[in-house]
Amino acid sequence: MVDDASLSSLSPLPTPESFPFPYPKPYDIQLQLMQTVFRAIEDGKIAIVESPTGTGKSLSLLTSTLTWLSSHQARLDTAIETSIREQMAADDPDDPPWVIEHAVKARMNELKAGQEARAERLAKARAKERKIRQRGGSGAFRGGGGGVKRLKMGENGASVDVGTDNEKQDDQFLPEDKEEAEQEGPYLSKEVRDLMSKYEATRPKQHVEEEVEEDVPKIYYTSRTHTQLRQLTSELLKTSFAIGNDPTPSSSTEPNTEAGPSHGVSLVPLGSRKQLCINNKVRAMAKSGGDERLNEICLDMQKSGKARCEFLPAKADESIMLDARDAVLASVKDIEDIVADGRMSCVCPYYATRRAVKQSQIVTLPYNLLLQKNAREALDINLKNQVIVIDEAHNLIDTLLTIHSTAITSTNLANAISQLQQYLRRFRSRLKPVHALWIRQVLTVLQGLVRVCEVFVQDRKTALNGQVKTKSEMLNANELMERVGGGSDQVNPMELVAYLKESKLARKISGFSEHVAEQAAAKEVKTSRSATGRHASIAAFHIVEAFLLSLVDAKDDGRVLISVEDSTTISTPVVAIKYLLLNPAERFKEVVEQARSVVLAGGTMEPISDFLQQLFPAVSKDRFATLSCSHVIPKENLLTQVVCAGPRKVEFEFKHSNRGDDSLLTELGAVIQSTIGLIPDGVVVFSPSYAFLGKAKTFWQGTGLMQRLGDRKQLFFEPQTSGDVETVLRDYALAISSVNVASATGEKSRRKGALLFAVVGGKLSEGINFSDGLGRCVIMVGLPFANVGSVELQERMRYVEKLPGAGPDASREMYENMCMRAVNQSIGRAIRHANDYACILLVDKRYATPRIKNKLPRWIGEDVKVQTDFGGVARGVAAFFKEKRARGLAC
Structure with a gap:
C-alpha cells in the first residue's frame, strides 16, 4: 500500500481547460468552486463551500472531485512502481539492477492484468445490457438463457421444512450465542459454512473467480434524500466521467461530453433493504412490522434450516453475485435502474450494490448511512483516506443531533x-x-x-x-x-x-x-x-x-429529558424519556479523522461559525478552506428589500409576544395586498410558524382581507400532511400557467397568478423549486426564532457556552444562526438558474441590523435595500417588474 505522503503534490491548480467540465466554458464561480475543492482534497483539508442554487453546484462538485480522483489514480500507479522497486532493492541489495527491473516489470504486468481484467468484465456487462435493452428481455446478471433456479417456499414465504412441531418452529426465536453472532455473514450460517468447507476439501477444484478486494480510492457523496442523489446521477451522466457515456455534440446549452476522454468512473448508489428488496413475499411479510422487520426476515432467511431467499445466490454460486456486482459497476444507474435489473435477473440488488462498493469510484448514499457508525459497519464502508462530500450540508449539525x-x-x-x-x-x-x-x-x-x-x-x-x-x-x-x-x-x-x-x-x-x-x-x-x-x-x-x-454511548455530551406528553389525562399519563445528543462533533469526529478530505457544500451555508465551533472545535484553522460564491444572475435580476414598516407607519417586529397583535396582522395584510398586484405570476409568503399562519388566516378571513387577496391571485396554503404537498404544488403551478395562457390568447382575467402561504422550516421551505413564474417574489415574515423556552434548546445553548474557545456570545450566536439558516433556505427557493429573476421582501425591521443582515447569504446581502417607508418598497417592486416587462421578460 502506497502512503499518500509519498505522492507528489499537484501544483499549480488546474486551469479551466484542465477540468473536463461538461459545458464549453464554466462560469467564474464554477471554476472557483472546482479549484477550491480540488486543492482542499489535494491538501487533505476540510472545505466549506457555498454556491447558490442554480449555479451548477452539483456539476462543479462532481467535476472537481473526479478530476482529482483521476489525477490521484495516475500518480498512485507511478508511486506503486517506485515503491515495488525500492522494496525489492531493500530486500536483496546484492541483486543487479536488471534483475530488479525484470521483477518490477513482472509485478507491474500482474497489476495491469488485473486492471485489464476488470475493464474486460465491465465491458462484457455493458454489452450484455445493450443486448437486453435491444431485445427487451431479462437476465442481465445470469448467464446462459437466463433461467433461474427457484427455491421452494411455503405459504407467505415461510420455510417448508419447519414441520408442525412447535419446538422446532420456535427455534428461530432463541437468542444467538456469541460465536454464532460473530461468524454469521451476509450469506450463510456457521453450520452451513462448516459443511461447505468439508465438501470443498474433497471436490475437484473448479474455476470460480476469487478476489481479495481492496477499496479503490473513491468519493463518498451524501445528501439528505434519495431524490437529491438521483439528480446527482443525472448530472454525472452529462459528464465524460460516466462509464460508457456516449458523447454528444457540444453547444452553449448542451453538455459538452467531448470535453475529455471517457474516464470510466463507476457509481454505486447505496440504499436500504426497503428500497432495494425485490422479494415480494418478504415485503408482504414485513408490511406490518416496518423496516426493522424487513431486515429481520432478510437476515433470518440466510440461516441454515430456513427457506433461502430465491434472489440471493448461495456461496457455491458466487460467480452469479460477482456478475451482479459487475452489472452495477458497468454503467451509471440510479436505485430504480438497479432494482429493475435485479427483478429481470432475479438477483438481490441490495447485496449486489454492497459487493460493488469496494470497486466503485463514487458511492452515493443518504445522510444516515454515512453518519451512523453502525450503518457504516453494516455496509462494510471504510472511510480511511477516502474523500467525503456532504451536499445540502446546511442541516448537517441538526441531522447529527437528530439521528443520534x-x-x-x-x-x-x-x-x-x-x-x-x-x-x-x-x-x-x-x-x-x-x-x-x-x-x-x-x-x-x-x-x-x-x-x-x-x-x-x-x-x-x-x-x-x-x-x-x-x-x-x-x-x-x-x-x-x-x-x-x-x-x-x-x-x-x-x-x-x-x-x-x-x-x-x-x-x-x-x-x-x-x-x-x-x-x-x-x-x-x-x-x-x-x-x-x-x-x-x-x-x-x-x-x-x-x-x-x-x-x-452518551459520555458527557448527552442529556436525558423526562417529560409528560401533551394531551394525556391524569389517569393515563404517558411519560417520554428522551436521550438528547448535544455535541455533534464527537459523532462526526471519526469521519473527519478517517477521511482524507471532507467537503461540506450547500446553497446557503452562511453563517458558517456554527460549523467551525460545533463540528470542528479541535481542528486547527489552517486545515479549513472556505468559499462563498456570488450568484450567476445579473445584479439587476434580484431585488432584496427590508420592509421596516407598513402603509400605516406601523413598524414590523414579529416577536413571540406580539405575533398575535391585531394591528400588526392588519399592517402585514396591507403590505401583501399592496404588493401582489405589482408582481406577475407566483408569490410565496413564508410565515415564522404554523401557529402564526393559522392565526393570520383566521384574522384575515374575519376582516375580509382573504377575499380581497383571492380576487387578485388564487390562494394556496401549505398542507398539513406531506402526502398533499405534490397536489398543492401542482395546483399552484396550474393556476399560474393558466393565467399566462389566458394572457397569451388575449383573454382577460381578474386574477394574475397565485399566492402561496408556507412556513419556514416546513414542507415547502427546503428542496422545493420555485423557479421562474413559480416564485417571482418571496415575502419573509419576521424572524423564525426557535422557542427559547424549550428545555432542549436551553440545554443545548448551555452546552455551547462551555465549548473550548466559546465567547460570551456563543449561545446567542448559535440561536441567531439557527434562525438565519432557516431564513436563507426559504428565500433561496426563488432564484434557481442563471436567467431567473425575483424580488425578496424581508418584513421585519430587525433585518436592517448589521448583526442579522450580515448573516444573509453573500449573494443576497450585498445589495439589500433598507426601506423605512413603505412607499419606497412599493416603488422599488413596481420599477423592478417594469424593467423586466421592458426587456420582454415579464407580462
Whole structure:
C-alpha cells in the first residue's frame, strides 16, 4: 500500500481547460468552486463551500472531485512502481539492477492484468445490457438463457421444512450465542459454512473467480434524500466521467461530453433493504412490522434450516453475485435502474450494490448511512483516506443531533415488558443459563425505567382540571441509570448492550411477537387493532434497544429529558424519556479523522461559525478552506428589500409576544395586498410558524382581507400532511400557467397568478423549486426564532457556552444562526438558474441590523435595500417588474 505522503503534490491548480467540465466554458464561480475543492482534497483539508442554487453546484462538485480522483489514480500507479522497486532493492541489495527491473516489470504486468481484467468484465456487462435493452428481455446478471433456479417456499414465504412441531418452529426465536453472532455473514450460517468447507476439501477444484478486494480510492457523496442523489446521477451522466457515456455534440446549452476522454468512473448508489428488496413475499411479510422487520426476515432467511431467499445466490454460486456486482459497476444507474435489473435477473440488488462498493469510484448514499457508525459497519464502508462530500450540508449539525437522539415512552416500556415476559414463559425451559440470566437483567432494567416514569408522574401530579402538569426534568445518563437500579450497581449497561448485540434479542423478540400476533389474528375474523398500532407494539423492543445503546454511548455530551406528553389525562399519563445528543462533533469526529478530505457544500451555508465551533472545535484553522460564491444572475435580476414598516407607519417586529397583535396582522395584510398586484405570476409568503399562519388566516378571513387577496391571485396554503404537498404544488403551478395562457390568447382575467402561504422550516421551505413564474417574489415574515423556552434548546445553548474557545456570545450566536439558516433556505427557493429573476421582501425591521443582515447569504446581502417607508418598497417592486416587462421578460 502506497502512503499518500509519498505522492507528489499537484501544483499549480488546474486551469479551466484542465477540468473536463461538461459545458464549453464554466462560469467564474464554477471554476472557483472546482479549484477550491480540488486543492482542499489535494491538501487533505476540510472545505466549506457555498454556491447558490442554480449555479451548477452539483456539476462543479462532481467535476472537481473526479478530476482529482483521476489525477490521484495516475500518480498512485507511478508511486506503486517506485515503491515495488525500492522494496525489492531493500530486500536483496546484492541483486543487479536488471534483475530488479525484470521483477518490477513482472509485478507491474500482474497489476495491469488485473486492471485489464476488470475493464474486460465491465465491458462484457455493458454489452450484455445493450443486448437486453435491444431485445427487451431479462437476465442481465445470469448467464446462459437466463433461467433461474427457484427455491421452494411455503405459504407467505415461510420455510417448508419447519414441520408442525412447535419446538422446532420456535427455534428461530432463541437468542444467538456469541460465536454464532460473530461468524454469521451476509450469506450463510456457521453450520452451513462448516459443511461447505468439508465438501470443498474433497471436490475437484473448479474455476470460480476469487478476489481479495481492496477499496479503490473513491468519493463518498451524501445528501439528505434519495431524490437529491438521483439528480446527482443525472448530472454525472452529462459528464465524460460516466462509464460508457456516449458523447454528444457540444453547444452553449448542451453538455459538452467531448470535453475529455471517457474516464470510466463507476457509481454505486447505496440504499436500504426497503428500497432495494425485490422479494415480494418478504415485503408482504414485513408490511406490518416496518423496516426493522424487513431486515429481520432478510437476515433470518440466510440461516441454515430456513427457506433461502430465491434472489440471493448461495456461496457455491458466487460467480452469479460477482456478475451482479459487475452489472452495477458497468454503467451509471440510479436505485430504480438497479432494482429493475435485479427483478429481470432475479438477483438481490441490495447485496449486489454492497459487493460493488469496494470497486466503485463514487458511492452515493443518504445522510444516515454515512453518519451512523453502525450503518457504516453494516455496509462494510471504510472511510480511511477516502474523500467525503456532504451536499445540502446546511442541516448537517441538526441531522447529527437528530439521528443520534432517541426516545421511549412509558407505553413502549409496557409493551416491551409484556413481550419479554411472554417470551420468557414460552422459552424458559429451553434457554441456556447465560441467556436466562441476561434476559432477566434486561427485564430488571425495563421495570426500573417504568418505576422512573411512575415516580416522575407522582411527583408532578396536580388537581388542576384532572391534568398532569407538563413539566420536565433534565439529567445525565449516569443519574438515570442510578434511578433505574434503585441506587444499586447490579447491572452493567456496557455488558448489557453487548449482550443485546450478540444475541440479537430485539430481533428474536420482535419476530416472536409478530408470530404470536399472526396466530391470534388467524383465529379472529375481525380485529380491532390497527396495523399502525400493531407495528408500534411489535417494534417496542427495538425502540428500547436503541435507547439503551444511546445511553451507553452518551459520555458527557448527552442529556436525558423526562417529560409528560401533551394531551394525556391524569389517569393515563404517558411519560417520554428522551436521550438528547448535544455535541455533534464527537459523532462526526471519526469521519473527519478517517477521511482524507471532507467537503461540506450547500446553497446557503452562511453563517458558517456554527460549523467551525460545533463540528470542528479541535481542528486547527489552517486545515479549513472556505468559499462563498456570488450568484450567476445579473445584479439587476434580484431585488432584496427590508420592509421596516407598513402603509400605516406601523413598524414590523414579529416577536413571540406580539405575533398575535391585531394591528400588526392588519399592517402585514396591507403590505401583501399592496404588493401582489405589482408582481406577475407566483408569490410565496413564508410565515415564522404554523401557529402564526393559522392565526393570520383566521384574522384575515374575519376582516375580509382573504377575499380581497383571492380576487387578485388564487390562494394556496401549505398542507398539513406531506402526502398533499405534490397536489398543492401542482395546483399552484396550474393556476399560474393558466393565467399566462389566458394572457397569451388575449383573454382577460381578474386574477394574475397565485399566492402561496408556507412556513419556514416546513414542507415547502427546503428542496422545493420555485423557479421562474413559480416564485417571482418571496415575502419573509419576521424572524423564525426557535422557542427559547424549550428545555432542549436551553440545554443545548448551555452546552455551547462551555465549548473550548466559546465567547460570551456563543449561545446567542448559535440561536441567531439557527434562525438565519432557516431564513436563507426559504428565500433561496426563488432564484434557481442563471436567467431567473425575483424580488425578496424581508418584513421585519430587525433585518436592517448589521448583526442579522450580515448573516444573509453573500449573494443576497450585498445589495439589500433598507426601506423605512413603505412607499419606497412599493416603488422599488413596481420599477423592478417594469424593467423586466421592458426587456420582454415579464407580462
